Amino acid sequence: MNDVTTFVEFIDQWAWIGWLVLIAAFLVIEMLSLDFTFLMLSFGAAVGLITDLVGIPVWAQVIIAAAAAGLFILFIRPPLLRRLHRGEDPTKSNVDALIDLRGLAQQEITQVSGQVKLSNGDTWTARTASPVAIPAGAAIAVTAIHGATAIVRPVND
Structure with missing residues (x-):
């Protein structure tokens, strides 16, 4: 003790x-x-x-x-x-700025390959998230970025 x-x-x-x-x-x-x-x-x-x-x-x-x-x-x-x-810039940058950006399909876009030209002037390799292909010349919107590939969806504006 x-x-x-x-x-x-x-x-x-x-x-x-x-x-x-x-x-x-x-x-x-x-x-x-x-x-x-x-x-x-x-x-x-x-x-x-x-x-x-x-x-x-x-x-x-x-x-x-x-x-x-x-x-x-x-x-x-x-x-x-x-x-x-409080003083932080609310503007999205880098990959975040590409989400929901519009563009045009330059080639047919499938789940495997494709190419798009975005409204900011960048050209990206692209894929669709769905099994439905997007034809060349169709309007698209970026839903995600995986590495150097834009995941896109068709847009009906």
Whole structure:
């Protein structure tokens, strides 16, 4: 029993170092992820450090730190993410910009092969998702991109 109390006293005496290590680890992970989740966990660990400095028992420190981290994730992280993405350009780019883009079939398009000229001027190899072939000269719309191949469907405008 004496060894157990000595161990508990040791943990209680040096818990502040554990909190500092957690804060540092969470901040390093946050710098790699940039998602604000680990930043909120480091804030929770900072609350745990403060509770240790006040003299609260270790078991209560852990509970308070976990509760604080949970509250930070639920209530502080969402507004931070909204603020971060507020000035973001809503224009689609790259492959996302090609979805629903119209064009014309330059060759017959089957599930195996075909070619289309899109309204942005690009020429792509193409396939249909359905077994029905699209004749050359027909209007098409891009539904997906798989590698360098546009998956298209016929359009009836």
